[in-house]
Amino acid sequence: MARHDSDRPTRLSQAELARAQAAAAGLHAEFGPDDDGEWAAATGAGERDSLTDEPGGVRLQKVLAAAGVGSRRHCEELIGAGRVEVDGEVVRRFGARVDPQRQVIRVDGRRIPARGDLVYLALNKPTGVLTAMSDNRGRTTMADLLGNSSERLFHVGRLDYDTEGLMLLTNDGELAHRLTHPRFGVPKTYLAEVAGPVPRGVSHQLLTGIELEDGVASADRFRVVEQVGERALVEITLHEGRKHIVRRMLAAAGHPVTRLVRTQVGPVTLGSLRPGATRPLSTREVGELYAAVGL
16 A cells, blocks of 8 residues: 555654643743853743742753753753742743842752852962061062952951961852851861870860860860870861961860861862862852851
């Protein structure tokens, strides 16, 4: 029997195929080309959120990709799975337009750094560098390490002139303020080389509280990393920010510090960053910092 043209299978266009796939999943999709020449999909009225598109806004998946969340395709999958919120509302529309300068965007409940003008850096401060952006006495400052990029940045907290290790720098004023405010109690971890040996009772003394001239101070965690002869390496974590607090606590416990390195601030670790070098914080690290201070 001769086969008529009407019996031949019809090749679906890309848009028709996508509609068929959406229908098979129980969704009705509307399609239209976005400003990048790609196809954007929006769920039908039964699934549509109440978020109003921002005039002149940027497509949500593009904002997520620019923030380092993942590829555009991966970001679309996150949106489709209901894992993205804008101003507290779950958004499932791939073509939703948002204002990253003004709106708060979260993935899996964690805020992302959506604003393109914000900078977040980790710096490994060497000894002999002042925690400042300028000094009228001509001492080396962090601005000397950062070069031209230091003009719009400020440091989060301080490290003593002779203390080395992790410093955070940003132009995000709200985050910096909260990270340094005692109310939020962001923990900081240090490695200290001290006079040894360190007896077991020192740990209990530091954890329960040790008397200083300006009041009692206590550590959140303390452990002896290693001991060799009259030298010991200890790790101490605390959320207090009083001046020289780690040095004063260990000296009061009978183990003065000969070298002090800050290795962690909240969720951000120093890692293998070499002295004097900087690196940008990852999207995950910034999101964890936001979470640590309730943003």
